[in-house]
Amino acid sequence: MTSAQLQGYLAVGYAKRKFVDRLMRLLLLVAAIVALTPLFSVLFYVLSRGLGNLNWAFFTEVPKPIGESGGGMANALVGTATLVGIASMIGVPWGIAAGVYLSEYGRSRVANMVRFGTDMLASVPSIVIGLFVYALVVVPMGGFSAFAGGVALGIIMVPTIARNTEEMLRLVPNHIREAGLALGLPRWKVILRIVLRGSVSAITTGIMLSIARVAGETAPLLFTAFNNRYWHQGLDQPIASLPVQIFTYAGPPDEVWNGQAWTGALVLLFFVLVLNVTSRVFFRSGSVGRE
Amino acid sequence: MSQQVEPILRVRNLNAWFGESHALKEISVDIPPSAVTAVIGPSGCGKSTFIRCLNRLHEEVPSAGASGEVSLNGMNIYGEGVDPVGVRRKIGMVFQKPNPFPSLSVYDNVVAGLRLAGIRRRSVLTEVVERSLRQAALWDEVKDKLSVPGTSLSGGQQQRLCIARALAVEPPLLLMDEPTSALDPIATAKIEELILELRKQVTIVIVTHNMQQAARISDRTAFFLMGELVEFGETSTVFTVPKEERTERYITGKFG
Numbered sequence: 001m002t003s004a005q006l007q008g009y010l011a012v013g014y015a016k017r018k019f020v021d022r023l024m025r026l027l028l029l030v031a032a033i034v035a036l037t038p039l040f041s042v043l044f045y046v047l048s049r050g051l052g053n054l055n056w057a058f059f060t061e062v063p064k065p066i067g068e069s070g071g072g073m074a075n076a077l078v079g080t081a082t083l084v085g086i087a088s089m090i091g092v093p094w095g096i097a098a099g100v101y102l103s104e105y106g107r108s109r110v111a112n113m114v115r116f117g118t119d120m121l122a123s124v125p126s127i128v129i130g131l132f133v134y135a136l137v138v139v140p141m142g143g144f145s146a147f148a149g150g151v152a153l154g155i156i157m158v159p160t161i162a163r164n165t166e167e168m169l170r171l172v173p174n175h176i177r178e179a180g181l182a183l184g185l186p187r188w189k190v191i192l193r194i195v196l197r198g199s200v201s202a203i204t205t206g207i208m209l210s211i212a213r214v215a216g217e218t219a220p221l222l223f224t225a226f227n228n229r230y231w232h233q234g235l236d237q238p239i240a241s242l243p244v245q246i247f248t249y250a251g252p253p254d255e256v257w258n259g260q261a262w263t264g265a266l267v268l269l270f271f272v273l274v275l276n277v278t279s280r281v282f283f284r285s286g287s288v289g290r291e
Numbered sequence: 292m293s294q295q296v297e298p299i300l301r302v303r304n305l306n307a308w309f310g311e312s313h314a315l316k317e318i319s320v321d322i323p324p325s326a327v328t329a330v331i332g333p334s335g336c337g338k339s340t341f342i343r344c345l346n347r348l349h350e351e352v353p354s355a356g357a358s359g360e361v362s363l364n365g366m367n368i369y370g371e372g373v374d375p376v377g378v379r380r381k382i383g384m385v386f387q388k389p390n391p392f393p394s395l396s397v398y399d400n401v402v403a404g405l406r407l408a409g410i411r412r413r414s415v416l417t418e419v420v421e422r423s424l425r426q427a428a429l430w431d432e433v434k435d436k437l438s439v440p441g442t443s444l445s446g447g448q449q450q451r452l453c454i455a456r457a458l459a460v461e462p463p464l465l466l467m468d469e470p471t472s473a474l475d476p477i478a479t480a481k482i483e484e485l486i487l488e489l490r491k492q493v494t495i496v497i498v499t500h501n502m503q504q505a506a507r508i509s510d511r512t513a514f515f516l517m518g519e520l521v522e523f524g525e526t527s528t529v530f531t532v533p534k535e536e537r538t539e540r541y542i543t544g545k546f547g
Contacts, residue, residue, distance in 0.1 A: 107353055172393070179390045179453070182348055183404040183460065184380030193407055198393035 043269070050266030053259045058267070063229055063245075069256050073264050075231050076245035079146070080268075082232070083225060083241055084215055086150025091157025091214075092207055096196075098158065099165025099203075104191050106166070115166075122159035129155050130220030138224055146232060146239035149225025153214040160213065164206030168199040201282060208279035212272045218243035242268045299324035299464060299494050300345065305359035307340050307349055314340045316518045318359070322464075322511075327490050329509035329526065330498045333541065336515040338498045342466045345496065346382040347375035363464065380408075383457030383465045383493075388473050389449035391441030391456070397424075397433050400441040400452055404460040419459050426492075427455035428485050447478025451485065458493070465489070467497040471504065483508050502542060506530050514538045 057072045064071030102115055133152040138144055172195050180190035196203070226238040227248055242264055249261035298321035307315035315337045322328050330338040343349040344357045347368060361368050368378045391400045399406070401423050402416045410416065420437065424430040429451040433444070441452055450470060457465060467486075471479040486495060486508050499505050505512055505526065512529040514522045514537075522529060522538045533539045 173390070175386055175388055175390045176392060178348060178351065179384075179386060179392065179456075180403075181351060181376075182346060182379055182384035182386075183407075183456070184376055184378075185404070185407050186376050189407050194392050194395075194403070197395070200394065 046262065046266050046269055049259075050262035050264075053263040054266065058260075058263055062231060063249075063260070064256075066252075066254065066257070071260070073240075073242065073245055073260065073267075075228065076240040076242045076264065077267070079225070079228070079232060079240040079245075080215055080242040082146055082235075082239060083149045083153055083221070084211055086147060086235070087153035087157055087214055088207070088211060090151060090154030091161060091210065094154070095158045095161025095207075095210075096165050096203065098162035099169065100191060100196065102162065102166040103169035104187075104195070118159045118162050121155075122163070125219075126152075126156055126217055127219035127222075130222060130224055133220065134223045141236065143236075144224060144226035144238040146225055146235045146237065149221050149239060149241065150235075152220040152224045153217060156214050156217060156220065157210045160210040161203075161206055164210075165199075165203050168202035168206065169195055171202070172198050205279045205283040208275050208282070212275035212279070215275070216243055216268055216272055218247050222247075296323055298322055299364060300496075301360070301362040302345075303360040303362075305341075305344060305357065305361060307337070307344050307357040308355065309340075309352070310354040314518055315344065315357075318520045320513060320520060320523050322494065322496060324463075324494050325490060325492075326510040327486060327495045327497060327508055328511045328513060329505035330496065330513045330515060331500075331502060331505050331541075332515035332521075334500075337518040338515045339468055341515065342384075342468055342496055342498050345464075345466055346379050346384055348379070348384065350375070380404075380460060381462055381464065383460065383462035385450070385453050385457055385465065385467045385470045387469045389446055389453055391444075391449050391452050393440075393442055395441055396438045397441050397444070397452060398437040401455050401459050403456060408460075423455040423459040424452075426458050426489065427451045428481065428488070429455055445478070447474050447481060450474060450478065450482060454482075454485065454489075458489075462493065464494045464496070467495060469498050469500055472500055479504075502530075514541065516541070 055072075057070060058074075059072060059077065060074050061070070061072035062075045063073065098114065098118065102111055102118070105111060106115065130152050133148055133155070137148040137151055141148065176198065177190055177195060180194045181187065185193075221241055221244050225241055225244070227244045228238045228240040232239040246261045246264040246268065249257040249264065252258075300322035302318055302320045302322070305315055305318040306313070318341060330341060332338045340349060345361060345368075347357075349355050349357050357369070359369060363378070363381060367373070368375075391397075392403055395403065398416075398420055401420045402410075405416060405419060421430060421434075424433060429448060432448060433439075433452075441449065444452060450473075454465075454470075471482050474482065483504065486497065489495060490510075497505075497509065509526045511524065512522075512526040513520055514529065514533075514535075516537055522533055522535045524534070529538060530542060533542065
């Protein structure tokens, strides 16, 4: 083969590779668009259906009896806030404590079991957790309650927060811990006041994401918090929530109710979206992993 | 020549392990007070392990263990019932990489040891901050930005901040584990100057990779090789007329 021939082959090969490169890039772009389509169509659809009923009354009034138009989902909004509040009070300290244990003391076999258990809990279908809480809280208490709903959501929050906390604490380099120990601080103080403090923004991000997740949970609330057409009468009473209200209102063939359900979906979607976006912004501005 | 003064730290038959591997073998040495003792030797010779045994930080590594006697002013820190946390309050440490506590300000970094030990009086803390930062030759550079994050300082400043943090609890003994290996020559020179200054108030044991550094700043030098203490003596002697052939070969660059 002469040098000219070789150059010829190379030129042909180059053109082909360039073509394949373009083709692949195009395919990847198409795949990315396909992946994003559901998100944008959901956003668009919910916006188009839900925006019409979005008014001040939606945020301030309780639902009107069937057949009457108007009314809102104020009780469900407050309900969701209440449920998420109870869930956070349970899930946040429990999750962070478990995460700290896994990261700082997580070398034993017990810790491996805990880690495995956390992963299992994270993949348990949420309706099963609802059933569990039904047996654990609803039956002994003698009825559906806001408290039971909060417990169910709180349990769902635990594994997410625990694993996130563990991973974020692992990002704190070990020599930071050693610096604390070398100052003559007991290990628990080093963890609490130095390691945990250094990852506050990342851990908060995890908490916000898990709140965004449970705020939209419906299944575990069906037989724990149930629903309530009015303002709730105490934490031991059934309580309305946005997802369950949407579920209830989307079912019957009633124009007004269905419209309310769409608006509810819009508000819920917006809330979750805002939480997600702020947590990401928050995380980026945080100082974790930097030295 | 052996020192006549009472040693501040007496090490006898110190052994250390990482799991099965025997990292330090029967180390016995007397560290004189108010002096700089350099620990030199090739990588993996056990010099870092040695000083990490001196404040019982070695045992924090999983599967690591140590035995023997290390007495600080007559008290064996490996004695029965001795709390390593108490030991570490009296023996400060500066690490290879500058490691100010993340998301704590310069001020808070310096007083971390005091504050977490329960001292809250602002006047006391502020006084300690100034004193420690002056001791660490950092005061003039940071006095107007005590509230910025410690991690926002330059590498050399961060290392001096770590020195100030260690000095704030007034340890009689300060351990330094290759404190300049992550720094540029100018920052290194500043730290060396600082060490010579500090020697008057605090005993320093410094691990270094850099033999010129050991020669410049130390009064005594200990040469480690494969977990053993090969030679210990006046720095000038060790570097000019070493007793051991292995020391001479290392110092003249024949290996290591």
